[in-house]
Amino acid sequence: MNIAILGATSHIAKGLIINFLTKTNHEMSLFGRSNERINNFLLEEKLICDRILNYTEFFNYQYDVIINCVGIGRPEKIKEAGYGIFLITENFDNLVIEYLGKQPQAIYINFSSGAVFGKEFGKPIDKDSSSSINVNSLDNSDAYGLAKLNSEAKHRALSDLHIVDIRIFSYFSHNIDLESKFLLSEVVSAINNSKILFTNKDDIVRDYIHPLDLFQLINCCIGNSKTNDVFDAYSKKPITKFELFDALAKKYNFKYKIKSGVSKDSSTGAKNVYYSINHKAKSIGYNPKYTSLEAISEESSIMIRTNHE
Numbered sequence: 001m002n003i004a005i006l007g008a009t010s011h012i013a014k015g016l017i018i019n020f021l022t023k024t025n026h027e028m029s030l031f032g033r034s035n036e037r038i039n040n041f042l043l044e045e046k047l048i049c050d051r052i053l054n055y056t057e058f059f060n061y062q063y064d065v066i067i068n069c070v071g072i073g074r075p076e077k078i079k080e081a082g083y084g085i086f087l088i089t090e091n092f093d094n095l096v097i098e099y100l101g102k103q104p105q106a107i108y109i110n111f112s113s114g115a116v117f118g119k120e121f122g123k124p125i126d127k128d129s130s131s132s133i134n135v136n137s138l139d140n141s142d143a144y145g146l147a148k149l150n151s152e153a154k155h156r157a158l159s160d161l162h163i164v165d166i167r168i169f170s171y172f173s174h175n176i177d178l179e180s181k182f183l184l185s186e187v188v189s190a191i192n193n194s195k196i197l198f199t200n201k202d203d204i205v206r207d208y209i210h211p212l213d214l215f216q217l218i219n220c221c222i223g224n225s226k227t228n229d230v231f232d233a234y235s236k237k238p239i240t241k242f243e244l245f246d247a248l249a250k251k252y253n254f255k256y257k258i259k260s261g262v263s264k265d266s267s268t269g270a271k272n273v274y275y276s277i278n279h280k281a282k283s284i285g286y287n288p289k290y291t292s293l294e295a296i297s298e299e300s301s302i303m304i305r306t307n308h309e
Helices: 011-023 035-044 055-060 075-081 083-102 140-157 183-192 211-223 241-251 280-284 292-303
Strands: 002-006 027-031 065-068 107-113 162-168 197-199 229-232 256-258
Touching: 002 011, 002 083, 011 027, 011 035, 011 211, 055 083, 065 083, 083 107, 083 140, 107 140, 107 211, 140 162, 140 229, 162 211, 183 197, 183 241, 183 292, 211 280, 211 292, 229 280, 241 292
Parallel strands: 002 027, 002 065, 065 107, 107 162, 162 229, 197 256
Antiparallel strands: none
């Protein structure tokens, strides 16, 4: 098959590219804003891909599968973007939908987010969960979730096309940008720089998907090509913040201290319990192999300098 990946320099895209290029014989077409950045990533990972393209060339080729990884990945950028999130989401989504109008047999896999359920998460998402958005008090922190929700609604309305949305709650790989303000990027940086990480006393729950499990889920979607649906991504088992911290403290010289006043604000709202127990993806054959802790342990070991091991 010929598989196109849009947003090829994003965190999620990099893991997929590594697995497609090392584990399949599919022909890959990689799209991004910077061919140089794509080439640098391939060089770092010792990978070869002959078709690195600009978005202006998108309609010049035929694809069996299109995977849309375009988005604003860094939390601080999401908070700043506001209206720009709608533009980015719509522009690339419409690009693919236009292509499907000409090639309706193609499969479109789009990355959505758990943020479609709103900003407050006090319990896991399940099959009966509803989106909770205060439409009388919208602000920039609502933009990301609303943009993703709008795309999902549009995709379900295009019921004759093969479109699958995958909701990501948390994902981690060694390709994460350590300059970003994600919890795990700050943890890895603290370990590498022998610094103490300050955190608040509140525990949180996250479900980090291993790159191989996400790759498995993508292949399940491809194998069920007539599907127009949405699936929540999940690992074998979620993890709490302090379970994670204690595990890393045992494995590395990781030190943290609880300090009052440390902000836990998220660019898309408070998320104390941010994961899904809606395991509908089982119906298409998805069976995660890694727990959140295993995903973090395996991928972080690639990033953490050997003198801390």
